[in-house]
Amino acid sequence: MTTSGEEREKAAVAPVLVIRKVKQILESFTIEEPELTLQQITRLTGLPSSTCQRLVQNLVREGFLDRYEDRYRIGLGLVQVAAPGTFGLDLVRLTRPALRRLRDETGETACLYMRDGAFRTVVALAESRHPVIRLFVVGMVMPLHAGSAGKVFMAWDPAARRDAVGQGLPRYTPRTVVDIDLLTEQLGQIRRAGYATSFEERDYGAASISAPVFGMTGDLVAAIGIGAPTQRLAPSDTGRLASAVVGAAEEASRRLGHRTGVRPDSAAL
Missing domain, CATH: 3.30.450.40 (GAF domain)
Known part of the structure; x- marks a missing residue:
């Protein structure tokens, strides 16, 4: 494989890894624990603290997580995005x-x-x-x-x-x-x-x-x-x-x- 080919493969894999980490963060919230601190999210996901903090901040910025003092919960932005997928399902x-x-x-x-x-x-x-x-x-x-x-x-x-x-x-x-x-x-x-x-x-x-x-x-x-x-x-x-x-x-x-x-x-x- 050429160097350019390796670079293209790495470029394709990187976004997938980020999506997987974001998925881990979102799945750490449950009905029993709808609000979590950053420390709890880090522990539940097993992600490095710096990575988890950066991704959580980005999710807050995009409206996918909401922050209340030192706690986070699923944001209304994510709920709105997901709403069309639930329409008409039974x-x-x-x-x-x-x-x-x-x-x-x-x-x-x-x-x-x-x-x-x-x-x-x-x-x-x-x-x-x-x-x-x-x-x-x-x-x-x-x-x-x-x-x-x-x-x-x-x-x-x-x-x-x-x-x-x-x-x-x-x-x-x-x-x-x-x-x-x-x-x-x-x-x-x-x-x-x-x-x-x-x-x-x-x-x-x-x-x-x-x-x-x-x-x-x-x-x-x-x-x-x-x-x-x-x-x-x-x-x-x-x-x-x-x-x-x-x-x-x-x-x-x-x-x-x-x-x-x-x-x-x-x-x-």
């Missing part, structure tokens, strides 16, 4: 790539659910290409206590559990859990595992695995999961498929602005 559109990837990875129908009282509704789906499938349609309404997605809502949202118990726990099959103590024990196990499974709790021959989707503030906003006939999804398949479901839920959460570790205290649930 939960379904943002999580659609994760839903489709889950379908392609597992081969089974992937569904996104939202809760309304004691019930859950399919708001989006990516349908399996298998000739024999478990039928789901957008708008389909199901109870919370019978099925993996419903138990995800109950496990991470105390209001969902209260609504379901208040509505009553009807039995749909011999596998439907209607004992409150047993259900409470299951919900604890689901929180610890990070996902829920269901085998013939609502319909004979049907099984599902679901995981929680969290929003920007760490609150549960949806559940994502797969549903399939028990001939393709048996308890022995859980280990093989659960990681894909959890991965899709984490991707959907990231697309909604959630950051790992930003989550309500599960001990209070």
